[in-house]
Amino acid sequence: MQRQSTSGEDERSGETGRRRRQLLDRRKFMMASGALAGLSVTGSAVAKQEQEESESDEGEGDGGPERGTPEYLEEHYPGLRIYSPDPENAEAAARETYTSYLTPKEEHYIRNHYLSPQIDAEEWEIELRLGEETVSLSMEDLKREYSTESVAHTMQCSGNGRSYFDPEVAGNPWTFGAVGNTIWTGAPVSEILEAHDADTSDGKWLMAAGGDHPEGERIFARSIPMQKVMDDCLLTYEMDGEPLSAEHGHPVRLLVPGWMGNNNVKWLRELEVMDMMMIGEEWEQYLHWQQNSYRIIPEGEEAEHNETIDEFDTWAQMEAAANGELDHLPYIYDQVVKSIIGYPGEESTVSPRAQDGSVEVLGVAWAGDDRVESVEVSTDGGESWEEAEFFGPDLGPGGWRQFRYLWEAEAGEHVLYSRATDENGYTQFGPISDPGAGLEAISDDQFPWNQDGYACNAYEPHGVTVTVEE
Numbered sequence: 001m002q003r004q005s006t007s008g009e010d011e012r013s014g015e016t017g018r019r020r021r022q023l024l025d026r027r028k029f030m031m032a033s034g035a036l037a038g039l040s041v042t043g044s045a046v047a048k049q050e051q052e053e054s055e056s057d058e059g060e061g062d063g064g065p066e067r068g069t070p071e072y073l074e075e076h077y078p079g080l081r082i083y084s085p086d087p088e089n090a091e092a093a094a095r096e097t098y099t100s101y102l103t104p105k106e107e108h109y110i111r112n113h114y115l116s117p118q119i120d121a122e123e124w125e126i127e128l129r130l131g132e133e134t135v136s137l138s139m140e141d142l143k144r145e146y147s148t149e150s151v152a153h154t155m156q157c158s159g160n161g162r163s164y165f166d167p168e169v170a171g172n173p174w175t176f177g178a179v180g181n182t183i184w185t186g187a188p189v190s191e192i193l194e195a196h197d198a199d200t201s202d203g204k205w206l207m208a209a210g211g212d213h214p215e216g217e218r219i220f221a222r223s224i225p226m227q228k229v230m231d232d233c234l235l236t237y238e239m240d241g242e243p244l245s246a247e248h249g250h251p252v253r254l255l256v257p258g259w260m261g262n263n264n265v266k267w268l269r270e271l272e273v274m275d276m277m278m279i280g281e282e283w284e285q286y287l288h289w290q291q292n293s294y295r296i297i298p299e300g301e302e303a304e305h306n307e308t309i310d311e312f313d314t315w316a317q318m319e320a321a322a323n324g325e326l327d328h329l330p331y332i333y334d335q336v337v338k339s340i341i342g343y344p345g346e347e348s349t350v351s352p353r354a355q356d357g358s359v360e361v362l363g364v365a366w367a368g369d370d371r372v373e374s375v376e377v378s379t380d381g382g383e384s385w386e387e388a389e390f391f392g393p394d395l396g397p398g399g400w401r402q403f404r405y406l407w408e409a410e411a412g413e414h415v416l417y418s419r420a421t422d423e424n425g426y427t428q429f430g431p432i433s434d435p436g437a438g439l440e441a442i443s444d445d446q447f448p449w450n451q452d453g454y455a456c457n458a459y460e461p462h463g464v465t466v467t468v469e470e
């Protein structure tokens with residue numbers, strides 16, 4: 001499975017097999033990180049050539065489509081609708097994937113800011129910075145020195161549903177398909193931090209940065225609150241029991257169970273325990289996605305930068321903003337409660353089943369790191385609602401629940417909606433507001449239109465129109 005280059009492999013793997021402690025200041029580290037072993041990033045002709053060579057070494061170079069092309073994604077991820085092959089941005093094409101507990105890897109969306117790097121796992125190291133001390137973690141360390149844990153997690157891009165915003169907003173025009181549910185396996189971050197005597201008290205932050213940026217470009221990085229890190233975050237190297245694919249972060253990513261996709265940093269390269277979020281000049285190359293992007297920003301406003309916040313539930317932040325109780329625009333962390341009907345699908349025609357003349361409506365519902373309390377289904381365009389029942393695995397709140405509703409369907413055309421309620425009592429609203437309404441956040445039973453089309457859980461745009469046959 002692992003890609004290996006032939007030259008220099010033996011000398012280097014011996015060295016990375018054991019943990020090395022180093023004392024580096026930040027500036028030296030930044031300089032050193034320019035010359036990373038094992039990383040090749042698109043944009044560099046040398047890197048591309050090396051990649052091609054290593055592929056032909058393995059006999060994979062012969063004839064297969066090239067990375068960064070639609071053909072490549074079509075071959076490896078046939079269930080996706082492609083918006084961009086380079087960087088890879090693609091969502092599940094069919095509703096039906098939202099009837100299964102596990103999302104097949106061919107149908108799990110991909111969202112990248114840069115083309116996926118090709119990384120040799122044996123050479124990869126994560127730099128963990130703790131004050132003056134810097135520790136290198138190899139993949140061997142992660143697998144052999146720390147516990148192995150698995151967690152179910154519904155990965156969803158914060159822009160999922162963006163195409164339903166009117167007026168439209170810039171970005172990948174995701175409909176419903178930028179979400180998937182899988183099992184992630186790796187080492188608990190809490191254990192790693194404790195093993196290095198890190199200060200893990202509440203109020204601290206963990207900065208996590210990827211290694212996917214071409215030289216000189218912005219670094220994809222997030223600041224994760226220490227409470228969440230210590231609670232359940234993993235450094236994960238397997239998705240549904242297989243090594244991560246290049247597109248999903250091979251060889252290792254930060255997994256933040258139940259939180260929006262943007263928090264789950266792929267190709268994890270740097271970790272740093274901090275007193276605050278990334279802010280200021282020192283973090284200029286890192287802070288864009290933390291402070292400017294991935295915020296809920298109403299029309300005409302701009303995101304301010306903050307040192308720290310203390311509410312991480314995205315909906316709770318939005319509600320507090322709406323009530324004038326929040327002095328900052330919400331950061332996108334924990335997911336908002338949401339559901340989607342998987343069957344019947346978009347504009348479909350169905351026949352009632354022979355045994356009792358009903359149609360089984362199937363779907364999934366999730367609420368980030370909170371539990372989904374109930375799901376209701378409407379088969380008359382939102383006039384009346386009936387309770388659906390849960391079935392299938394319940395592997396903790398990070399993973400979604402499957403639901404079903406037995407519909408006594410009459411012939412004709414019907415509009416179906418689903419809406420979920422979580423343990424905090426938050427329930428999905430029907431429409432997305434228009435920007436002119438100037439909604440700060442969730443109120444008037446509408447989901448607030450926001451500049452980047454984030455966190456959309458309005459149920460009306462997620463409805464399906466179904467024709468039932470005689």
Ligand SMILES: Nc1nc2c(c(=O)[nH]1)N[C@H]1C(S)=C(S)[C@@H](COP(=O)(O)O)O[C@H]1N2
Nearest residue numbers: 110111112113157210220261262264265266
């Ligand atoms: N290093 C890095 N990590 C990243 C990204 C990225 O571009 N670079 N994209 C993020 C976003 S916006 C999302 S939604 C998820 C997508 O994860 P997936 O492609 O495995 O579904 O990865 C996140 N982690």
Ligand SMILES: [Mo]
Nearest residue numbers: 157158261262
């Ligand atoms: Mo995303």
